[in-house]
Amino acid sequence: MxxxxxxxxxxxxxxxxxxxxxxxxxxxxxxxxxxxxxxxxxxxxxxxxxxxxxxxxxxxxxxxxxxxxxxxxxxxxxxxxxxxxxxxxxxxxxxxxxxxxxxxxxxxxxxxxxxxxxxxxxxxxxxxxxxxxxxxxxxxxxxxxxxxxxxxxxxxxxxxxxxxxxxxxxxxxxxxxxxxxxxxxxxxxxxxxxxxxxxxxxxxxxxxxxxxxxxxxxxxxxxxxxxxxxxxxxxxxxxEYSYLGISGGEVNLRTIDALNLPNDLRGVIVGSAVPGGPSARAGLQDAQTLQNNMGVEELVNADIITAINGEEITSMEELVSYLARETKPGDTVTLTVYRDGEYITLDVRLTPRPSTSQIS
Incomplete structure (x- = not known):
């Protein structure tokens, strides 16, 4: 993927x-x-x-x-x-x-x-x-x-x-x-x-x-x-910083077209949730892709985080900033997630960051 x-x-x-x-x-x-x-x-x-x-x-x-x-x-x-x-x-x-x-x-x-x-x-x-x-x-x-x-x-x-x-x-x-x-x-x-x-x-x-x-x-x-x-x-x-355990990116026009999203939807696309990590345990799902007839992978399904604790999130930068500024390990945050045309909420108990990583 x-x-x-x-x-x-x-x-x-x-x-x-x-x-x-x-x-x-x-x-x-x-x-x-x-x-x-x-x-x-x-x-x-x-x-x-x-x-x-x-x-x-x-x-x-x-x-x-x-x-x-x-x-x-x-x-x-x-x-x-x-x-x-x-x-x-x-x-x-x-x-x-x-x-x-x-x-x-x-x-x-x-x-x-x-x-x-x-x-x-x-x-x-x-x-x-x-x-x-x-x-x-x-x-x-x-x-x-x-x-x-x-x-x-x-x-x-x-x-x-x-x-x-x-x-x-x-x-x-x-x-x-x-x-x-x-x-x-x-x-x-x-x-x-x-x-x-x-x-x-x-x-x-x-x-x-x-x-x-x-x-x-x-x-x-x-x-x-x-x-x-x-x-x-x-x-x-x-x-000590808190850790969600996801990798991802922002919603863009290609994402909107691929997933038939509302044009004004913004958030963080969950590319993957670290197995056994806080987000995966809370129920966040990996994005799903399929190869088209040209051999190119296309996004067919994905969780999109649109808010954390009620505060709107439009980018990975905003998500990282919120976690570092407002949370500590052991805190529980509520994620608003757009999935399959509906908004759901997931409670995630944050853990300490691993020593080095490229994810939130």
Whole structure:
């Protein structure tokens, strides 16, 4: 049976300088005093005390990236690929303060990490998080980081798209990623993507480029997922994600024609349910195909997931994003499934993700 997964092979570079990458993130300390300054300048002055530049030293060399303070205990969010394997981490604040960073937890699935510095509370100004689920295409944003080692650099742009899927550091994808045209380059990794209220809406992580430099297509890990991951890393040192155990793709015109579906039906086609996995145990069925007289396999029957816990799902990216953001192993979710011209509901008890996979 053909795979129904929708994957486009592209060159996606983790935006790190040297072996690693990091970009500074800044805190909220008041608006610019000059009323003639731009909104972007006011955001920078407001948040820059909370952004850090990070130098990472390891046996294979050194690298630079970014991060930002999230609480008064000195916890700092950055990318997993920035600090993994580090033997010594140097954290610099915009006022020149230097501190050693200690790794608290790593999450390669989401490419996020939390480190901690030991500084007085008055030096630690946490950034506020915005709601990444409320973003809109065209919304103005700013990014702060250390592109090519140029510390505390501000770039501007817009939200180009939402609900993108990008690769994690394991076989799993990161759903709900934010696409932006704000200039992001090696060294921006781990720095904040902010709205014009100075709230973190994402963590700059990847660029789509053949040259490892800005092409106007950058990606940030959404703030709602970042908050969940950071909290679990601080509490447990690791993150457990839930697992449905399916592979599949989106409904398209060929699917609609092949299965005689309503033209407005959207959802995730279940290509296969892992035998013995949560979805298979709950009753989700593999798609069925037949060869036509030209020897080409055609879809003849398939389960289509249209909602999870009442929230409409139109793509695998949205399904992955919902599972990572809203659920934990052991939770039971209700799937709305279109099967044989009717809607049914199936209750699925989620299990922990296997170590590496290409499925949800």
């Amino acid at each position: 053909k795979s129904f997964s929708k994957w486009l092979i592209v060159l996606i570079s983790a935006i790190a300088v040297g072996a690693f990458a990091f970009a500074p993130a800044l805190a909220q300390s008041g608006l610019a005093p000059n009323a003639d300054t731009t909104v972007e300048a006011q955001v920078f002055q407001q948040v820059s005390p909370s952004v850090v530049s990070i130098m990472v030293y390891a046996s294979q060399g050194q690298g630079q990236g970014s991060g930002f303070v999230i609480d008064e205990q000195g916890h700092i969010v950055t990318n997993n690929h920035v600090v993994e394997g580090a033997e010594f981490i140097e954290v610099e604040f915009i006022d020149g303060t230097l501190a050693e960073g200690t790794i608290i937890g790593l999450d390669p699935d989401s490419d996020l990490a939390v480190i901690q510095v030991d500084l007085p509370e008055e030096k630690l100004i946490p950034l506020a998080f915005g709601d990444s689920s409320s973003l809109y295409i065209g919304q103005p944003v700013v990014a702060i980081g250390s592109p090519f080692g140029q510390e505390f650099t501000l770039t501007t742009g817009i939200v180009s798209a939402t609900e993108r899927s990008i690769a994690g550091l394991t076989g799993y994808s990161i759903g709900g990623a934010i696409q932006t045209d704000a200039a992001i380059n090696p060294g921006n990794s781990g720095g904040p993507l902010l709205n014009l209220n100075g709230e973190v809406i994402g963590v700059n992580s990847q660029i789509l480029s053949s040259s490892r430099s800005n092409s106007g297509v950058g990606f940030a890990i959404p703030s709602n997922l970042t908050q969940r991951v950071a909290q679990e890393l601080i509490e447990n040192g690791f993150v």
